Amino acid sequence: MNVTKDHLSSNPFREGLRLEKTPEPCAVVIFGATGDLTARKLMPALYNLFLERLLPTGFSVVAFARREKTVEQFRTEMREAVSAHSRTQPLQAGVWRAFAEGIFYHRSDFRETEGFVGLGQLLNRIDRERGTCGNRIYYLATPPDCYDDIITQLGLAGLVESPPRVQGQVPDSGPGGDDQTGWSRIIVEKPFGHDLATAHGLNEMLLSVFRENQVYRIDHYLGKETVQNILIFRFGNGIFEPVWNRRYVDHVQITAAENLGVEGRAGYFEPTGTLRDMVQNHLLQLLALVAMEPPASMEASAVRDERLKVFRSLHLPEPEEIAQCSVRGRYSEGSLAGLHVPGYREEPGVAPDSTTETFVAMRLRIDNWRWADVPFFLRSGKRLPKRVTEISIQFKRPPLLLFGEAGRTVEPNILTLRIQPDEGISLKFGAKLPGQSMRLRSVNMDFHYSTSFGVQPPEAYERLLLDCMLGDSTLFTRRDEVEAEWQFVDSVRLGWQDTSTVPLCEYQAGTWGPDESHALIARDARRWRRL
Amino acid sequence: MVSSATSEALFSGQSVGVDVTQIERELALLWKNAARAEEGKEEKPNDGQQAVMRACVANLLIYVGSEKGTGSFDPEGVAGAPGESASLSDIITEIVARHPCRVLQISTHTRTGEPPIKAWISARCQLPQNGKRLCCEQINLSVLESAMAEVGGLVLPLLAPDIPVYFWWLTSDQPQGRYDRALDFSLPFYEELAESVDHVLFDSSCLSHPETTLVRLLYEMDRRGDALAFRDLNWARLTPWRQLTAQFFDSSEMQHFLSGLESVVIEGEPDHRPVSQQSLLFAAWIATRLGWKLAATQKSDTEWTIRLRGQQEAMIRIAGHGGSGGEVTAVQLNSTRGEQHAVFSVRRAEDAISAITSEQIGEAASRQRRVRMRYRTESRLMGDELEVAGRDVVYEESLAMVVRMLQ
Numbered sequence: 001m002n003v004t005k006d007h008l009s010s011n012p013f014r015e016g017l018r019l020e021k022t023p024e025p026c027a028v029v030i031f032g033a034t035g036d037l038t039a040r041k042l043m044p045a046l047y048n049l050f051l052e053r054l055l056p057t058g059f060s061v062v063a064f065a066r067r068e069k070t071v072e073q074f075r076t077e078m079r080e081a082v083s084a085h086s087r088t089q090p091l092q093a094g095v096w097r098a099f100a101e102g103i104f105y106h107r108s109d110f111r112e113t114e115g116f117v118g119l120g121q122l123l124n125r126i127d128r129e130r131g132t133c134g135n136r137i138y139y140l141a142t143p144p145d146c147y148d149d150i151i152t153q154l155g156l157a158g159l160v161e162s163p164p165r166v167q168g169q170v171p172d173s174g175p176g177g178d179d180q181t182g183w184s185r186i187i188v189e190k191p192f193g194h195d196l197a198t199a200h201g202l203n204e205m206l207l208s209v210f211r212e213n214q215v216y217r218i219d220h221y222l223g224k225e226t227v228q229n230i231l232i233f234r235f236g237n238g239i240f241e242p243v244w245n246r247r248y249v250d251h252v253q254i255t256a257a258e259n260l261g262v263e264g265r266a267g268y269f270e271p272t273g274t275l276r277d278m279v280q281n282h283l284l285q286l287l288a289l290v291a292m293e294p295p296a297s298m299e300a301s302a303v304r305d306e307r308l309k310v311f312r313s314l315h316l317p318e319p320e321e322i323a324q325c326s327v328r329g330r331y332s333e334g335s336l337a338g339l340h341v342p343g344y345r346e347e348p349g350v351a352p353d354s355t356t357e358t359f360v361a362m363r364l365r366i367d368n369w370r371w372a373d374v375p376f377f378l379r380s381g382k383r384l385p386k387r388v389t390e391i392s393i394q395f396k397r398p399p400l401l402l403f404g405e406a407g408r409t410v411e412p413n414i415l416t417l418r419i420q421p422d423e424g425i426s427l428k429f430g431a432k433l434p435g436q437s438m439r440l441r442s443v444n445m446d447f448h449y450s451t452s453f454g455v456q457p458p459e460a461y462e463r464l465l466l467d468c469m470l471g472d473s474t475l476f477t478r479r480d481e482v483e484a485e486w487q488f489v490d491s492v493r494l495g496w497q498d499t500s501t502v503p504l505c506e507y508q509a510g511t512w513g514p515d516e517s518h519a520l521i522a523r524d525a526r527r528w529r530r531l
Numbered sequence: 532m533v534s535s536a537t538s539e540a541l542f543s544g545q546s547v548g549v550d551v552t553q554i555e556r557e558l559a560l561l562w563k564n565a566a567r568a569e570e571g572k573e574e575k576p577n578d579g580q581q582a583v584m585r586a587c588v589a590n591l592l593i594y595v596g597s598e599k600g601t602g603s604f605d606p607e608g609v610a611g612a613p614g615e616s617a618s619l620s621d622i623i624t625e626i627v628a629r630h631p632c633r634v635l636q637i638s639t640h641t642r643t644g645e646p647p648i649k650a651w652i653s654a655r656c657q658l659p660q661n662g663k664r665l666c667c668e669q670i671n672l673s674v675l676e677s678a679m680a681e682v683g684g685l686v687l688p689l690l691a692p693d694i695p696v697y698f699w700w701l702t703s704d705q706p707q708g709r710y711d712r713a714l715d716f717s718l719p720f721y722e723e724l725a726e727s728v729d730h731v732l733f734d735s736s737c738l739s740h741p742e743t744t745l746v747r748l749l750y751e752m753d754r755r756g757d758a759l760a761f762r763d764l765n766w767a768r769l770t771p772w773r774q775l776t777a778q779f780f781d782s783s784e785m786q787h788f789l790s791g792l793e794s795v796v797i798e799g800e801p802d803h804r805p806v807s808q809q810s811l812l813f814a815a816w817i818a819t820r821l822g823w824k825l826a827a828t829q830k831s832d833t834e835w836t837i838r839l840r841g842q843q844e845a846m847i848r849i850a851g852h853g854g855s856g857g858e859v860t861a862v863q864l865n866s867t868r869g870e871q872h873a874v875f876s877v878r879r880a881e882d883a884i885s886a887i888t889s890e891q892i893g894e895a896a897s898r899q900r901r902v903r904m905r906y907r908t909e910s911r912l913m914g915d916e917l918e919v920a921g922r923d924v925v926y927e928e929s930l931a932m933v934v935r936m937l938q
């Protein structure tokens with residue numbers, strides 16, 4: 001039984017219920033549950049889903065980590081973590097108690113076979129006692145170097161093909177023999193590999209144990225409401241799609257700026273850098289959503305097919321082109337919001353001779369009929385003046401400027417999709433300044449989510465966890481997508497090997513990146529939007 | 532006329548009486564003053580005033596019926612205009628915080644010495660957001676009963692164009708005034724406005740004569756078809772109950788128990804009557820979803836037993852006891868498939884913010900969980916209803932079944 005949505009539609013009580021879907025009872029096994037991601041994101045997300053009545057009876061969590069801990073200790077820690085990080089406040093004691101009853105702690109090292117045998121026994125017990133029907137999600141919330149061990153051990157312990165359902169729970173076998181066993185799925189966190197070869201290796205490894213339709217590769221940007229809204233905006237409205245092409249669009253800018261530095265995560269960031277950390281996944285996914293063709297349906301495979309086509313159409317820069325289309329930078333000391341901040345190389349945990357980039361700007365080409373000759377400019381970096389992620393579509397100027405001098409002050413039309421913060425959409429257009437003379441000025445037509453919808457959107461992780469439980473993989477990255485993304489990133493890295501062609505340029509913390517970034521876009525007679 | 536000083540008073544929550552023929556002009560002036568104040572602010576940024584932003588995604592027409600008390604109104608007062616109790620004012624504030632609306636409130640009176648229609652305008656503002664106050668307009672109309680026919684012509688031009696129009700019918704059917712009957716479709720301006728309204732919102736828990744009112748409503752629903760959607764807050768209160776009931780049967784193996792469903796027991800608090808409207812709606816929902824037909828209804832003072840026919844005979848028992856809020860407090864569904872007996876239940880917990888669901892299959896130990904089930908305030912319910920558009924066919928079918936049960 002894989003597509004649980006089908007069952008929902010055959011439940012007569014669901015008809016007309018503007019509901020929120022509820023998945024089948026299942027157990028989520030979190031590997032690395034004593035880590036930061038579990039405390040800050042996963043537990044608060046699961047608790048909020050439970051609170052909103054979106055999780056089924058019997059829903060259980062098995063925390064798998066190597067520290068010695070009693071289940072009571074772990075539950076207490078998680079209670080504190082959820083109190084601190086949940087988007088709904090305060091924590092509801094009664095609901096928490098009910099949720100916590102379903103949390104178990106399993107201590108083992110990822111390399112210990114017995115640990116996984118024990119995990120199997122615990123899951124069987126949970127099936128019997130809590131009715132989770134052999135349905136499992138394995139969540140890899142560990143450093144990537146643990147993936148191999150975990151996946152191999154899961155396979156060896158026979159935990160991927162779920163055991164037959166406990167007798168007595170199934171009153172009558174449903175359609176298809178498949179119903180006798182539950183499903184198992186695996187969620188893999190970013191980073192997914194380090195380059196094409198390692199991503200490919202990881203895929204091979206995963207797929208030697210799991211089938212592709214069991215694998216859910218997280219890109220939490222896709223779980224954000226505003227990112228999902230890009231498709232609604234494009235394909236749910238009739239007026240934008242006709243101008244969404246090379247005939248009307250001059251160029252596209254995608255910015256993902258952070259004001260933070262490495263914030264104690266140098267161990268992760270040093271070997272990674274901005275190109276891998278931000279561009280390979282988040283920025284390329286945003287690019288795909290903006291550039292893709294309308295999918296045949298909103299089914300996962302149809303949407304992912306279209307995203308993939310965008311990646312396949314990306315022009316892979318040759319090493320000799322790379323200096324023309326990319327800039328990398330590293331922040332030096334500076335000041336941000338009135339505070340003095342150290343340079344990247346002075347951050348704790350960063351090598352004094354580090355060559356990791358904290359800023360990337362690029363000019364991309366999508367070689368297809370819709371976008372030929374329309375440049376896509378991407379930039380992302382740490383310690384920029386503010387935290388902002390947005391996509392802006394800049395339209396061509398009118399073919400003829402009728403208003404002489406007066407018309408020159410008008411900027412071209414710009415449509416901006418703001419992803420975070422202050423989520424919204426705005427359109428810039430020219431208007432006449434009041435008065436006798438013909439003077440024009442650019443004005444903004446603004447839509448803010450917060451002023452039209454006064455409700456708090458769910459966290460990305462809530463949506464993604466729920467979708468995985470329901471077997472909906474639309475918002476997850478498919479194998480071929482992730483490899484196509486890496487192929488592009490690798491071609492950039494190859495060009496960067498020779499440090500003299502694309503040097504690592506310094507920029508002062510608190511500025512919008514190195515001067516070379518401005519020069520990159522200026523070569524195309526355009527400029528970065530002032531944000 | 533709205534001066535800059537009155538504008539500031541308006542933005543800080545007071546209402547100002549205006550000439551009925553000049554309402555739109557006065558509102559325009561209000562915003563103009565705000566814009567001017569903002570321009571001034573750019574020159575001297577620290578004068579302590581926040582810029583004002585106007586927001587409007589819908590029109591919310593509220594009909595409150597006859598004004599309580601004397602109706603004499605103090606224009607300097609902060610909370611509410613005539614006919615608007617402090618609690619209604621709070622409710623509106625909460626609704627517009629979620630859905631910025633142009634609010635038009637209509638009340639009636641019988642004081643003949645005054646002009647037949649009086650108007651007030653006010654602004655409802657939210658706390659600064661990005662340094663700007665987000666404000667919505669409100670217009671209150673106080674109408675002499677004998678002038679009610681004029682209301683349609685007055686209100687229509689005041690609706691903000693091309694956005695949805697919600698009509699909240701707030702009267703109960705215990706009349707004080709001539710036009711206080713809930714869902715009285717002979718209300719002088721109803722016909723004229725209905726063309727421009729998208730949704731009528733009301734609360735069936737306030738009906739003291741549901742037999743007649745609901746028949747009228749069914750007839751009106753049928754007459755209007757897709758052009759006008761009726762939404763019942765009492766039905767909205769059932770949403771978590773329906774959701775939790777539905778959840779039992781999401782998996783294919785549990786769905787087998789639906790065909791073996793033999794009896795349902797619903798417990799609820801009384802409203803105007805021992806067996807509440809909400810309990811009846813819930814029973815009717817279960818019956819219609821399962822395709823059950825009504826066979827017989829047996830009514831005693833505090834308990835109804837409803838016999839139904841589906842694939843097999845079934846029974847729904849509704850018992851009324853406890854408080855007086857009219858809310859459902861528990862439901863239990865009993866089913867037998869072959870040798871196996873199953874019991875599914877949802878029960879409101881004592882803490883009043885959660886519910887306990889339980890399922891017991893055969894001999895296995897029962898599985899329970901506690902989930903959030905907060906009491907949803909009227910403003911919260913209204914906010915939820917304003918999020919959805921269009922008719923609710925499942926509600927309409929359930930309502931038709933309630934009417935059959937009542938007869």
Ligand SMILES: NC(=O)c1ccc[n+]([C@@H]2O[C@H](COP(=O)([O-])OP(=O)(O)OC[C@H]3O[C@@H](n4cnc5c(N)ncnc54)[C@H](OP(=O)(O)O)[C@@H]3O)[C@@H](O)[C@H]2O)c1
Nearest residue numbers: 032033034035036037066067109110141142143189190191
């Ligand atoms: N943190 C974030 O905000 C964030 C955001 C996006 C993606 N991610 C990704 O999510 C993953 C987890 O991140 P994190 O920040 O939570 O990592 P973390 O804080 O370093 O936690 C790692 C966890 O793995 C466990 N572990 C490591 N080696 C083990 C072994 N051999 N056997 C058993 N347990 C072992 C640790 O257990 P001990 O406690 O016993 O050491 C700990 O629970 C990473 O892939 C990261 O890139 C994290």
